[in-house]
Amino acid sequence: MKGKGILDQVKGQSSELSGLPVTVVGLGMEGVDLVRYLAARGAEVTVSDARDAERLAGQIKQLAGLRIQLSLGENSPEVTQQAAAVYVSQGVPLDLPAIEEARRAGVPIRSMMQTFLEECRGTVVGVTGSSGKSTTTALLGDIFKAAGRDTFVGGNIGVPLLSNLEAIGPGDWVVLEISHTQLELTDVSPHIACVTNVTPNHLDRFRWDDYVDLKRNIVRHQASGDIAVLNRDHEVSRGFAADTPARKVLTSLQPIAEGDAAFLAGRSIVVRIEGRELEACSLDDVRLPGRHNIENVLSATATAVSAGLDTAAIKRAIQAFHGIAHRLELVRRVNGVRYYNDSIATTPERTIAGMRALDGPLVLLLGGRHKHLPWEPLVSEVAGRCRAVICFGEAAHEVREALATAGYRTLLSLTTWATPWKRPPRRRSGATLSCCLPPAPASTRMTTSSSVASTFAGWSRPSRTGPDDGASAGAPPPGGA
Template identity: 30%
Template sequence: MDMKSTDGVKSTEDLTEKDLKGKKVLVFGSGISGEAACSLLSEEGAHVVLYDGNGSLDPDKIREKVPGETEIVLGEFPESLLDEISMTVMSPGVPTDLPVVNRMRERGIAIWGEIELAYVCGKGDVLAITGTNGKTTTTALLGQIMKNYNEKTFVVGNIGNPYTSVVPETTEDSVIVAEMSSFQLETVRSFRPKVSAILNITPDHLNRHHTMEAYIAAKERIAENQTESDFCVLNYEDEVLRAFAEEVKAQVLYFSSRRKLNRGVFLDGTQIICEIGEKIPVCDVSELQILGTHNHENAMAAVAMAYAYGVPVDVIRKTLKEFAGVEHRIEFVAEKNGVAYYNDSKGTNPDAAIKGIQAMNRPTVLIGGGYDKDSAYDEWIRSFDGKVKKLVLLGATREKIAETARRLGFTDIVMADTFEEAFEKCVKYAQPGDAVLLSPACASWGMFKNYEERGDKFKELVNQL
């Protein structure tokens, strides 16, 4: 089953473009990924232009984070740049269907993503994870398993550490564990993980992808360049992924929380079993520190990926028992005045937020709402199932969610204008023995920079009680 470095060659028609020396390359987007891409391109000898359409950004602050020779352009895109650049590296937060990006395509300018740049310039084997929910937990867990097996492991991607930032440190015997968003996967060209995984697919980011079909297609690109010597781990209980398995060139390994499998990782009662060649008990779910069926699925996906790569079961087992979960995902903060406070700020879509509610075992006062990603909230409201005693809503989606809730018969709703006001109302309505849960079912944009900042604010308010 060990598959480390089966060929060592990254087959790609674009591999000649690794020689970036002297080329003028545009980095589109000045966020953390854009900054890391600028640094790597500069190390590779490229002339780097960093562009961001937000003309109100402070160029001096940006310059502090990128190599000194980087050219910075803000505001309206200068068309003359199209005559000068050889390629563009897109930051994941920038839509790839912008008119200026389409004009680049028409001119034949290569359009890469930060992940593609890192893959082409980096060394080592890649284990890559995507899915609507569970990516961060699975990536963190697999990253810990791999670090316990190979100290030259890097955990990168959508988890908050740009892949490009670690490339200079990678060697042929490195392992890169990468969390991949649909935004990052849109721009892959030659990216080929040794082991890939798609955990699940439910509606999300439809404001960016426009259709469910486009969103699914972006997720499935994780396995696009894999071959028969690679592995693709899929959730057997996801109908979309079972159908996708018929198209995958890599060897498919399933995981399932509902049935025993002939080949894969599954739950037999409360035992996680790995049956790939031989039947191996891994551990009992009662030995895990992460709660809920969704986390058992995340654990099984990590087990399948690690085992496919050749990690001994004793290393996998030990790490599973030690792993305490990730920040902002059904994270217990504190108990104050008999009320338990949970930070699930990473519940940024309805399906993820449903998992947060399912994990509660007390009457719950719930904070919901935020940025509108064109999600539907019916299933989220239905999942309240008597657990949610009060719903405190804020943000751009609050009226839409309230309307959905009332239509479905849930009327214990309170509106808030600020996050602090929402928290104060939760404290007011929660009684000893209750829980207060931040699990918004929406992104944080508009009120916070990201879900981490939102979760940190919640924890700060809890600890001030």
Template identity: 35%
Template sequence: MDERSKIAILGFGLEGKAILEYLQKHHYPEITVCDRNEKLKNEMPGGASVQLGKQYLDGLDKFEVIFRSPGIPFLTPQIQAAKLAGAEVTSVIGFFMDQCPCPVVGVTGTKGKGTTSSLIYEMLKQSGRQAGVDVFLGGNIGRPPIEFLDQLNANCIVVLELSSFQLQDMKKSPHYAVLLNTTTDHLDYHADRDEYLRAKESLLAHQHKDCVAVLNKDYEYSKYYKPLVKGKLYWTSIKEKMDGAYVSDDRLFVGKEKICDKNEIALVGAHNIENILMAAVIAKELGADIKNISEVVTTFKNLPHRLQFVRELRGVKYFNDSYSTTPETSMAAVDSFDVPTILIAGGYDKGLDYGRWAEKILTKKSLRTVILLGQTTDKMEKALIEAEEKLSTSGFAPTKVLRRKKLEEAVVEAYAEAEEGGVVVMSPGAASFDMFENYKERGNEFIAHVRKLK
């Protein structure tokens, strides 16, 4: 790509705006913004052409470089046709990786990316201050990394949270790769499970022998990704001792050094132990000392909308886990509590299977009531009925199932059902798009309703 290239930016969200600003700052004159939203015409800065409305993807083959925003599927026919016609299809992340002058830590997986990326960032930031190293956090969390590209030099470190959408057309892998648990997600976006898994492969596919990868021995798909590792591989586990990080006698270790006892961890949720172990391996590999790692682990609280503590009222604690958009993450939230629990679940149907989720709900003894809402209500209730029939001979916890149409109604019902000393957790296990703009809006509404309770 040079300053004479005809450039298209597909999608004018956070990343689209960031790459337009960067390209204009660096004097690329021929830029066209393509977006479905016709109202953007009045918001567009000077110097850029626009192609708006339903036909915004028409004629892409006239461009030499196409920046695809994460929300537009890589396999969109118009994009693939432009690629066949000779266009270079890239993304903000792909462009950043090509230009970045310093080491990059890439973190991906179905869930846990934001927490793990933030843990690594905090661990490195603590040590970096002492060593004069600047650390940056971006990608799917924080801000588009293109915004700080001009501030980087060889002495910096960048930590990126990367979704499958961002990885699909990436042709350069991060020097340090952390691959968390991978389950079927975004099947409404990807063609099938295999395409989703292949998207995650990009984190490792373009590494070389001097690179570093961290995998969890306990995860089913780690064996799928192991053959892709070309450099140094560290394993983590909560079940057995590993060369990277592990748990032994309720204590966390990275290498041979103790991080802390399990009961000293500030994060809520047993699944976060896995995130901590993987973060600690990368932080240590990049020079963080054990004191800084331990300090972060014992003080770092849950990120917003990720088992976020909201308030305690009349002996009941309320947790917002709106970021939970898969059955597995809702199951992890339920497993985080052994006190009487009320679960609010349901949302937009992405075509996921709720069989295992239903079995977890019925066999978790501390779970008292499930309140369903949203598009997945019928699907989840059917899964619970089928699980009840399957488990009828083995015994299971008596779980009450309620249906509500609005989140406010669900919160009020949860308040009425909750027991002193127990918890209410909204962990939907489904996306938010049937009722809300995104998971943040859903989580913020939950928080607002909880704070209104008296």
């Protein structure tokens, strides 16, 4: 059974999956969620993953007791071609031979996000962007809860969706962070779609035009009764207004004279909906550092007001919000040095935004996996701010070469987090020094939150002559707008 008949069975008809042979490609977090969802509905599930059982031991343990088949060590086209439908976990390349062969055989290719958007009974708010989407999603979740709305927050932030599907009712709100790969196979858009920005990213896997087109999917399938919240200050996100019939709400760090919008006017965040203008909060209410976070607050505010939430709840949530892990997270203060985990900053642009949010000189740890992004703006910023740069990971050579070519000489290398500095950074008289880990390229196993926290804790042990200023969690104090 192939083609339209099967597609009708699996699309929006979860009760009709019973007895159907389906294949899940990729046993990551989404893959585990998909397997549980499909097996619970009676589908005959086969898991296809190029990794072996030893490397997947943790995921396989989570599926104990389910009647499923495992096809491991390779992605066999035979397993996908014989399926009634193939479900692809996010991040799995769609040009994988096993997926291409299934498509040629007429097998429907689906995803977790597509399935969730089709079947969710609640009202969905989706947030995407090259940067800022995690912070905006988390803040939005807090705003909805401050307003007393029954709200589920999930998506790309690590919370499984399908396992929570049945608990979400028609009166509930769902706030989702949605990545570009989660938008690859979607033909459904959220009721409210928020785009924080679209800038060069993931160019190691996608051409720029293809990457932009994936982001466009969040508004592409909206209807006239839906809402698109778009950052006017970024050319690409502003241009998405032409791609959706939905009502547009624009955001900007500059005043917007007309139309539905959220913008900065002096030190006030102002929102205008249907001609009515309100002050949502002041910049003094924002606990997050940097102008990039003001953009995130504007996106969250515009989205919340578009959902009918009052400004009092918005202000309360903003005042109480101190950021999320790995986003300029203050790990420790010792000997006048602040240690920040900014490991979500996996592009040069994000790294610059984090640097500009911090005052004083910096020691920067840069590395990870190279994504073929331009280094020039970051090199210029480093030259004017950094006392030293420590290079690590696959991109260490590219980082060193880019900085050295520009004449920057204070470069060190790091091969393992277990290697501490013999002489940790110390504050010079009259200046506050920050030691910050923003990988700039994509993060690697060396940049997990636990490795960063334990490394910084070890590196920043107080010396005999310098008192420990105390460990701290959360974001640093505001660095100004």
